[in-house]
Amino acid sequence: MLREKVIQMLKDRGVELKEIAEIVYKLQSPFNPDLTMEECLESVERVMDKREVHHTVMTGIALDMAAENNALPEPLLTIIKNDEPLYGVDESLAVAIASIYGTIGFTSFGYLDKNKIGVMARLDDKNNGQVHCFLDDIIAGIASAASARLAHSRGNDIL
Amino acid sequence: MLREKVIQMLKDRGVELKEIAEIVYKLQSPFNPDLTMEECLESVERVMDKREVHHTVMTGIALDMAAENNALPEPLLTIIKNDEPLYGVDESLAVAIASIYGTIGFTSFGYLDKNKIGVMARLDDKNNGQVHCFLDDIIAGIASAASARLAHSRGNDIL
Amino acid sequence: MLREKVIQMLKDRGVELKEIAEIVYKLQSPFNPDLTMEECLESVERVMDKREVHHTVMTGIALDMAAENNALPEPLLTIIKNDEPLYGVDESLAVAIASIYGTIGFTSFGYLDKNKIGVMARLDDKNNGQVHCFLDDIIAGIASAASARLAHSRGNDIL
Amino acid sequence: MLREKVIQMLKDRGVELKEIAEIVYKLQSPFNPDLTMEECLESVERVMDKREVHHTVMTGIALDMAAENNALPEPLLTIIKNDEPLYGVDESLAVAIASIYGTIGFTSFGYLDKNKIGVMARLDDKNNGQVHCFLDDIIAGIASAASARLAHSRGNDIL
Ligand SMILES: [Ca+2]
Ligand SMILES: [Ca+2]
Ligand SMILES: [Ca+2]
Ligand SMILES: [Ca+2]
Numbered sequence: 001m002l003r004e005k006v007i008q009m010l011k012d013r014g015v016e017l018k019e020i021a022e023i024v025y026k027l028q029s030p031f032n033p034d035l036t037m038e039e040c041l042e043s044v045e046r047v048m049d050k051r052e053v054h055h056t057v058m059t060g061i062a063l064d065m066a067a068e069n070n071a072l073p074e075p076l077l078t079i080i081k082n083d084e085p086l087y088g089v090d091e092s093l094a095v096a097i098a099s100i101y102g103t104i105g106f107t108s109f110g111y112l113d114k115n116k117i118g119v120m121a122r123l124d125d126k127n128n129g130q131v132h133c134f135l136d137d138i139i140a141g142i143a144s145a146a147s148a149r150l151a152h153s154r155g156n157d158i159l
Numbered sequence: 160m161l162r163e164k165v166i167q168m169l170k171d172r173g174v175e176l177k178e179i180a181e182i183v184y185k186l187q188s189p190f191n192p193d194l195t196m197e198e199c200l201e202s203v204e205r206v207m208d209k210r211e212v213h214h215t216v217m218t219g220i221a222l223d224m225a226a227e228n229n230a231l232p233e234p235l236l237t238i239i240k241n242d243e244p245l246y247g248v249d250e251s252l253a254v255a256i257a258s259i260y261g262t263i264g265f266t267s268f269g270y271l272d273k274n275k276i277g278v279m280a281r282l283d284d285k286n287n288g289q290v291h292c293f294l295d296d297i298i299a300g301i302a303s304a305a306s307a308r309l310a311h312s313r314g315n316d317i318l
Numbered sequence: 319m320l321r322e323k324v325i326q327m328l329k330d331r332g333v334e335l336k337e338i339a340e341i342v343y344k345l346q347s348p349f350n351p352d353l354t355m356e357e358c359l360e361s362v363e364r365v366m367d368k369r370e371v372h373h374t375v376m377t378g379i380a381l382d383m384a385a386e387n388n389a390l391p392e393p394l395l396t397i398i399k400n401d402e403p404l405y406g407v408d409e410s411l412a413v414a415i416a417s418i419y420g421t422i423g424f425t426s427f428g429y430l431d432k433n434k435i436g437v438m439a440r441l442d443d444k445n446n447g448q449v450h451c452f453l454d455d456i457i458a459g460i461a462s463a464a465s466a467r468l469a470h471s472r473g474n475d476i477l
Numbered sequence: 478m479l480r481e482k483v484i485q486m487l488k489d490r491g492v493e494l495k496e497i498a499e500i501v502y503k504l505q506s507p508f509n510p511d512l513t514m515e516e517c518l519e520s521v522e523r524v525m526d527k528r529e530v531h532h533t534v535m536t537g538i539a540l541d542m543a544a545e546n547n548a549l550p551e552p553l554l555t556i557i558k559n560d561e562p563l564y565g566v567d568e569s570l571a572v573a574i575a576s577i578y579g580t581i582g583f584t585s586f587g588y589l590d591k592n593k594i595g596v597m598a599r600l601d602d603k604n605n606g607q608v609h610c611f612l613d614d615i616i617a618g619i620a621s622a623a624s625a626r627l628a629h630s631r632g633n634d635i636l
Binding site: 005059092 | 479482520528529532535536540541542543548549550552553556563564565566569570573
Binding site: 160164179210211214215217218221222225229231232234235238245246247248251252255 | 323369374377381384389391397406457
């Protein structure tokens, strides 16, 4: 099944769903003191049900891996290897994930981009030959969507 | 001219372009140590040339003012007065401004939403009867667009 | 409940969910010859479960009604009354609805904007004193989301 | 210079800017009877000045070519080769181009996706071993942006 394949791809690139859930916990626990890690992981799991997410994860990882293998034409190869700040295609892709539960996901996404937490900080280390130009934004997108989903599900339905 | 009218509307709501330029300076000066306030203000002025920005500012301020005057149907009135966290229409509108110079504007936008700087912090004060549900996001959008514009204009054109 | 309130608002503005379902049927039946109107209506009902949709519908209708009552400042009043082609705030709002089931919703949204079908054509008539600058786009957004949802739910889950 | 490199890449993939200008002409001439092909081409040239466009074109073509060379992991390879309707990453990328002159670009983009005109129809032919999953949407994005730019530049600046 595609869902399981995509979760395995993330693992192969060094990312466990539990680590994404930790980001969600850090984002949401200030607003929900009784929030549990289980709820965060459950929310990440629901984001991983979405076909749009599968497609985006596969595409982003394929580009990261092609860059690692020097299998992209220049100057795109150098841009992706360096995760150039002016290159915005990674953000374009990931923001589509971040907003699957509404535009309130934008906020966390931008915040995470400036404050790389947990697994995102590890991926951001450029001294190991690995390329995660797309993956870091994708993780931010998944964590933002899972946060938005939690916020909505705990929201007052009267409003 | 529409441009001048919209700048006057911002002033009437308590926001000078210079204050938006100060946000841009705080966002961009860590990356560009020789950046000047003049460049930041110039970039904000260029964002204010855009018709899309005029339309969004006018619409957002009209909604804020209608809420101040209790001239919106419930429950929308209460939602906008309280700037409810789950209400995302203000973000939807403002992110369209933030991204007029490309998706790299998303990042600053989300960051500013969590770290309200300068004039944004002042607008966020809900104890004065004023409603700035839309205006705070619009200012974040203008500042993010002006930052993205600066980043692009100082970028290495080879890449 | 907010959901029922919003559906009633649409009715009060002259739009039944069944009419939105008819647009969905026209969009999707060429690809799915065995599609039924019941499935289309069911899909519209699911879109109407989303809080983001409630908020956007309420905001758009509030702006349309404020324009009908001449309760907006100029030049915004004239722009919205005329549904000016260069005014894009209505599209910004509605595209957030259109993409709640992924970016494949963009396509139908743009298509409907140029080919106003059924209830959209009726709303587009500007000779009755009513203003539907936002509502026509919102209906296109709901129909596009419901179409994307149907396409996904009938899609081959292997891919 | 990157701009010239990207225009050459489009040529190498079978697309001349003049052909994109023809799409713009077909979109805009019904609204502007005195519109010339020169103006349309000029507008396409201005879109091609944007770094965001360069980055997106390079990334999309790299993915199309990797698919032609069977150099992508499955199931992504098959999805891109078949330009699967439920795959929306190509739309996500291209809509960021379509909206660089504001959200009025969304409309043409969705319309072109359903009504492939001129060079887009040629690229859509899947019987020649070539893969244009991304390129067709990118062309729609460039044409939509160029149309939005023309519409804005001919618009009444009073409103
Ligand atoms: Ca990145
Ligand atoms: Ca707000
Ligand atoms: Ca409209
Ligand atoms: Ca495509």
